Amino acid sequence: MRETPSTNRTECPNCGSMNVSTGAEIERFLYGKGEDAVELSATVPVHTCQDCGFQFTDACGDDAKQEAICRHLGVHAPKEIVGLRTR
Ligand SMILES: [Zn+2]
Structure with a gap:
């Protein structure tokens, strides 16, 4: 089962090359607004x-x-x- 999966090919949008490798990077981003904003991190391919x-x-x-x-x-x-406003 070492055939190249045809559904998993990624093409470079910059030069059109198929010679693309995929790695995982931790990306941090803010979620929420103002004082309630928290920094979350996600492992993004x-x-x-x-x-x-x-x-x-x-x-x-x-x-x-x-x-x-x-x-x-x-x-x-x-x-x-x-x-939730309670009056
Ligand atoms: Zn490229």
């Missing part, structure tokens, strides 16, 4: 073109961030719902 050195991410990166956000929300379940 980063593609690097071996021909021109161009680095890029794809939709998998967004999925990884989404997962980090869900994990954050799950771990830090808010005890008080901010924005």
